[in-house]
Amino acid sequence: MSDTLRSAERALGALLLFDGERREIGVTELARCLDCSTSTAMRTIETLTAMDFLRRDPHRRTYRLSGRALGLARTWHGMASLANVTRPIVAKLAEGTGLTATFAVADHAHMRAVVAVDGVDGPLRNYPMTGELFPAHVGAISKAYYAFLPKIMRDQLTGSRPMAQYTERTRTGVSDIEEQFSEIRQAGYCTTKGEYDADVSALAMPIRATKDPLGSVSVATKGNLEITQQLLDQVAAATKDIGLMLGRRQ
Template sequence: MTRGHDASPLQTVDRALEVLLSYSATRRDWGVSELADHLGLPRSTSQRLLAALAARGFLVADPTTRRYSLGPAMWHMAALWERSGGLARLAETVLDGLARATGRTASFTVPDGFHVRCIAAIDGEQGPVRSHPLVGDLYPAHAGATSRAYFAFLDPLVRRNMLTGRPFSRFTELTAVDEVELERRFDEAVRQGWARSEGEYDATTRAIAVPVRIGTTPVGSMSLVEPKVLDFPDELDEHVGALQDAAATLANLLSNRQPPPAQRDWRRGRSRVATT
């Protein structure tokens, strides 16, 4: 349905934001008429919105095709958000509930070359798993569930191009340093949808981890970690469902999507339907 020609300042702002949010991995640019049809706007309104956003640097107009793509102001805002710890704070809102519900330390990592880097962690009720904070730690691609939950879910060709021929350090007797064995562990993680390790990178801990994915693309991993020396009233693997739900919640936040109506009761490991 075509919207009215007159718009309040608030409607104009909302429409401008709607334009920016219409861009995606599969939609890199818009023509004026295409955007008007997509958003149900008059062509003149679409033209004004695109021109105004381009004037502020949020979009860039190709002088030949007259199509609009994202501009440098978007990069500036994204970089500012990242430098100010916006991603870490967003992740912590999810990790806090997960750590409280499971009693384990919950962490979120993002890719960093041939590693994943921890950018947010919330300790479980029995305290930290190490003597130093996890935030800032790097986990190599070949050692441990935390990194495997990210690298396993990359396109296999991309992953092999990254890792084939690289020397792998042995951290413990359980570390995979053979490419064939490493691929077997990646394949196993993909088949079951999550990864588990017990002393591959740190001999004193065990962990389970899942990918955090936007669509089908992994953007990081989320883990639950426990020290081997502590006794817990339940098994770590019992919290795979809770971990997967938490990863989905964070993915929804990152995608600016609403959460699904059915949510898991993290303490009981079962689903519950949200009530209104």
């Protein structure tokens, strides 16, 4: 194991020690728990403190989780809770269409998959897609969401940073993407083929429970995807159900 990986493992191990019962920890106790020297434990604490994951109590000479660490924990807890309540809807869509179904929400300049359920042909990738980040400028699941944002917000995401070319079909020109966004708004959905993964075709729709979109739902498969009215209705039903659920949670 490399020194960098070992250091990261110790840092994560230190954070995981705060399990609800332990609210603070000192250098000596951390060294014992991580089975390392006190100097190594001190370096780990200094790193986490510098990154604002721990804060020092100068009187007790111990360390506690910071607001940033607690906020991160609440975020992931919220994502897990959101996944639990929406999974049945996504699973129903996957079962009804036979396609891989995904529900995603915005995460800065990406969409993060909250729930992904494989279709009848198995997974699209050789690893779980839940938690996967999809860039704002590429793929149906991202474009179905970002197309419906106000232009000033779209410009911040697609016009202020370089856009990576993932396949020969990836669009990276701002005007080209804006033209596609306009087409998506007119149609109410987005279809793509080979923009992010060269062999994957997808259909996605935004989740609309408020003026601005709350997320998006997609179905995808390897190869070609036939867009039928039945498929459009199935995806639309899933976005409506999730939208009603998200609207109640706000």
